[in-house]
Amino acid sequence: MAIRVNLDVMLAKRKMSVNELAEAIGITPVNVSVLKNGRAKAIRFSTLDTICETLCCQPGDVLEWVADEDE
Numbered sequence: 001m002a003i004r005v006n007l008d009v010m011l012a013k014r015k016m017s018v019n020e021l022a023e024a025i026g027i028t029p030v031n032v033s034v035l036k037n038g039r040a041k042a043i044r045f046s047t048l049d050t051i052c053e054t055l056c057c058q059p060g061d062v063l064e065w066v067a068d069e070d071e
Contacts, residue, residue, distance in 0.1 A: 002065070002067075004065075007062055
């Protein structure tokens, strides 16, 4: 099982850059990039809440569960 992060899709839909989102939610652009590129191991609910509020979306718009190919 894997969790896919669709933050890049949401940023494109909202025409927002990584730097703009980072400033709006109060974390570094590097940490937004780590999350956007799927390299994050965890995300705080408070951060997810702020991302969803800023992008006017639901958590399911940002995170998606996908089955492993070998399942």
